[in-house]
Every structure is written in structure tokens, then in C-alpha cells.
Amino acid sequence: MKVQIVKDILSANEQIAQENRRLFDEKGVFVLNIMAAPGAGKTSLIERTIEPLRGRLRIGVIEGDVASSIDADRIARLGIPAVQINTGGACHLDANMVCVALPRLPLDETDLLFIENVGNLICPTNFALGEHLKVIVASSPEGDDKPYKYPGMFSVVDVLVLNKVDLLPLLQFDLDYFRRGVEALNPDVAFFPMSCKTGEGVQEWIDWLVERCRAG
Ligand SMILES: Nc1nc2c(ncn2[C@@H]2O[C@H](COP(=O)(O)OP(=O)(O)O)[C@@H](O)[C@H]2O)c(=O)[nH]1
Ligand SMILES: [Mg+2]
Numbered sequence: 694m695k696v697q698i699v700k701d702i703l704s705a706n707e708q709i710a711q712e713n714r715r716l717f718d719e720k721g722v723f724v725l726n727i728m729a730a731p732g733a734g735k736t737s738l739i740e741r742t743i744e745p746l747r748g749r750l751r752i753g754v755i756e757g758d759v760a761s762s763i764d765a766d767r768i769a770r771l772g773i774p775a776v777q778i779n780t781g782g783a784c785h786l787d788a789n790m791v792c793v794a795l796p797r798l799p800l801d802e803t804d805l806l807f808i809e810n811v812g813n814l815i816c817p818t819n820f821a822l823g824e825h826l827k828v829i830v831a832s833s834p835e836g837d838d839k840p841y842k843y844p845g846m847f848s849v850v851d852v853l854v855l856n857k858v859d860l861l862p863l864l865q866f867d868l869d870y871f872r873r874g875v876e877a878l879n880p881d882v883a884f885f886p887m888s889c890k891t892g893e894g895v896q897e898w899i900d901w902l903v904e905r906c907r908a909g
Contacts, residue, residue, distance in 0.1 A: 706820055709788035713823025716795065717806070722753075723906040724806045726824035728846065731812030733832040734856040736764045737889035739807045743771050745899050746805070750906065753803040755794050757786040757811045764809060774798055785816035788823060805906055814843040826905065828852040837866045840874030848878045852885070854898065859888040 717724050727735045736756075743752055754775040756764040765777035776794045778786060791808060798806070808824060810817045829850045831839055834857060840847040847853070853875060861868070868886075875882060883901060887894035 703819060706788050709792055710821035710823045713788055713792055713795070714825075716800070717823055717825070720800045720803070722800055722803050722806050723826075723909065724808065724822075724824045725826045725828050725852075726808050726810060726817070726822050727828045727830060728810045728814075728817045728850070729812060729830035729832070730814050730835055733812070733830045733835065734854075734889050735809045735812070735830050736767055738830055738854060738856065738887075739768065739809060740771065741889045741892070741895050742807075742899065742902065743768075743773055745895070746903070750804040750903070751802050753798045753800070753806045755786075755791060755798070755806065755808045757790070757809055759783070759811060774803070780811055784811055784813045785820050786810050786822060787820045791822045805902075814839070814846050818845045818849055825909075826851045828854065830854045830856050831871075832857040833860050833864055833866050837868070837871040838874070840871065840878060844878050847875055847882075850879065850882060852883045853879075855884070855886045856889055858886050858893060859891050 727738065729735045739754060746752060752773050754768045754773055756768065756775060756777045757780060758764060758777065759780050759782055762777040765775040768775035776797045778790050778794055780786065786808065808822055827850045829846055831853065833855065885894055885898045887898060
């Protein structure tokens with residue numbers, strides 16, 4: 694019986710996610726669901742992506758956090774439309790929260806929408822939002838064992854950004870071990886080692902993203 698209840702919740706979410714997706718496709722908005730542990734660099738990745746795309750693609754952002762508008766304020770300071778969702782304790786965004794936030798964004802004038810999920814490597818995995826791509830930002834200080842410990846998340850994503858590579862010389866992080874863990878779970882994932890601090894790897898990500906966005 695309890696399993697049935699969980700299935701119902703997930704399928705209700707799936708239905709709303711499909712409605713969100715229909716709206717995105719109708720409006721021609723390409724949508725990324727950015728997931729990561731707290732502090733990995735989700736907002737930094739969005740900020741780094743906004744700058745080179747200015748004047749090329751029209752960007753919007755939905756920020757998900759348990760509390761505060763700190764991240765939406767960071768994005769709004771760049772002159773980009775941003776909506777903050779406060780989950781009030783929930784550890785992930787769901788499709789309905791996104792659906793409620795959408796009317797507050799100029800979707801008719803948006804090509805690319807980032808949805809920054811709540812910092813968590815487990816719960817967001819099961820809740821589709823209507824996105825075209827699922828992105829995980831892992832960061833080097835979290836350790837090279839994370840694909841082995843959080844296989845659910847690393848299995849479902851389309852894109853893996855390994856952020857904070859500028860810190861690798863200071864850490865014991867075995868990049869081959871990390872990559873082997875990812876490869877075993879998700880051999881087709883698009884992998885971008887990056888530093889949002891120094892800018893290393895950002896151009897490769899931008900080129901790939903523009904291509905994917907144009908392909909729809
Ligand atoms: N050294 C280093 N620090 C970074 C990098 N990217 C982000 N940070 C820092 O990591 C912290 C968390 O970044 P933030 O983007 O807010 O993470 P979020 O919680 O995942 O959105 C901030 O202090 C950033 O300045 C990076 O590539 N290298
Ligand atoms: Mg953030």
C-alpha cells in the first residue's frame with residue numbers, strides 16, 4: 694500500500710512535468726535542471742554561462758532554495774529575469790513548484806532557462822521538472838568517491854560538470870577513479886571539467902550548450 698502511495702505522488706509529478714515540458718516546447722525555451730550538493734557551484738555555473746551568452750541567447754533563471762533570495766538576487770544583479778522558489782524545508786523542487794513560478798518569467802522572450810535545484814544529491818533525482826537536460830555539478834572538494842556513493846544521481850544526468858578543478862593540486866582527488874565511477878554508471882554523459890573561478894573549461898561548456906540549445 695505504501696509503495697502505491699509513493700508511485701502516485703511520482704506519477705502526479707510526472708504529469709505536471711509533462712505539462713511544463715509542453716509549455717517549454719511551445720514557447721521554444723530550452724531548459725536545464727541544475728543539481729548538486731550545497732556549495733558545489735550551481736549558481737556560479739549559471740553566472741559563468743550568462744556572461745558569454747549575453748546578446749546571443751535570452752536567459753531566465755528559477756532558483757530553488759529552502760530559504761532566502763540570495764541566489765535570485767545574484768542573478769538579478771546581472772540583469773537577468775530570476776524567480777526564487779523557497780521550498781520551506783523540502784529538499785528538492787517538484788514540477789508543481791516550477792509550474793507556479795513560470796508565469797513570473799517572460800517565457801515568450803526566453804531561449805534558455807536554468808532551474809537551480811535545492812542543494813541535495815538524492816531527492817531531486819526522482820522529480821522531473823519538465824527539463825530538456827539534467828545537469829549535475831560535482832566539485833573536487835566533495836571527493837572522488839561521489840559517483841560510487843550517489844549512483845542514482847550520477848546515472849540519470851545528461852551532463853556532468855566537475856567544478857573547482859583549480860583546487861585539484863591541493864586535494865587528494867583521483868580523477869581516473871572518479872571517471873571510472875561515472876563511466877560504469879553513465880558512459881554517455883557529457884563531461885566538463887571546469888573552474889568557475891578561473892574560467893578553465895567554460896568555453897567548451899558554452900560551445901556544447903549553444904549547439905544543444907539550437908538542436909532543441
Ligand atoms: N575555488 C573555487 N571556488 C568556487 C568555484 N566555483 C564556485 N566556487 C565557490 O564555491 C562557493 C559556492 O558556490 P555557489 O555557486 O554559491 O554554489 P551553489 O550552492 O552550488 O550554488 C562560493 O564561495 C564560490 O565562490 C571554483 O571553480 N573554484
Ligand atoms: Mg546556489
